[in-house]
């Protein structure tokens with residue numbers, strides 16, 4: 001039998017594990033415990049939704065238990081009992097979310113929803129592009145992209161903006177494709193989904209107010225690093241030339 005290496009933990013999986021850790025900080029995380037077993041099943045589904053493949057041990061209870069103990073090593077309220085051999089991403093995820101368990105809970109609920117959608121084949125499948133994964137993980141990043149490329153709502157957004165302002169332009173830098181490129185630029189602008197996917201309740205769809213019009217440059221800059229810029233942050237960066 002060929003030994004298959006398991007892929008490293010993804011942000012999505014770590015977020016689900018961290019949420020569990022923060023709810024059970026004093027647990028021993030026994031791999032035989034009911035909580036860890038349930039969590040393992042949940043994380044395995046997320047791994048599947050992400051298309052991860054590996055050996056039979058791809059996210060088994062021992063691995064999940066170890067990951068929880070890795071988090072303990074980052075926990076300032078526990079100076080012992082942690083496993084210090086973790087990976088870098090764990091540290092990043094801890095730094096981003098450990099102080100904000102409420103926000104993390106929303107993110108994890110959305111990841112679970114997205115996982116369910118992926119398993120029922122009703123998932124956004126998109127080609128990989130150069131967008132930097134959101135702090136909320138890959139599944140929610142895909143939903144973000146899917147929503148901002150939804151042709152029907154993008155069309156409605158452009159029509160509404162055009163009606164209100166008389167022309168289409170970037171809401172951050174003011175770039176107007178038609179004014180700069182002539183007829184070829186007519187109707188050309190990108191849509192960015194400005195509201196974090198984790199803030200949506202299950203089944204809630206994108207509204208026009210959730211979208212902003214951005215030129216291609218500004219849109220790429222928003223997604224070029226984590227955390228993604230808000231419209232305000234983008235405008236501030238343009239102002240100061242940072």
Ligand SMILES: [Zn+2]
Pocket residue numbers: 170171172173174175214215216217218219
């Ligand atoms: Zn722009």
Ligand SMILES: [Zn+2]
Pocket residue numbers: 148191192193219222223
């Ligand atoms: Zn975007």
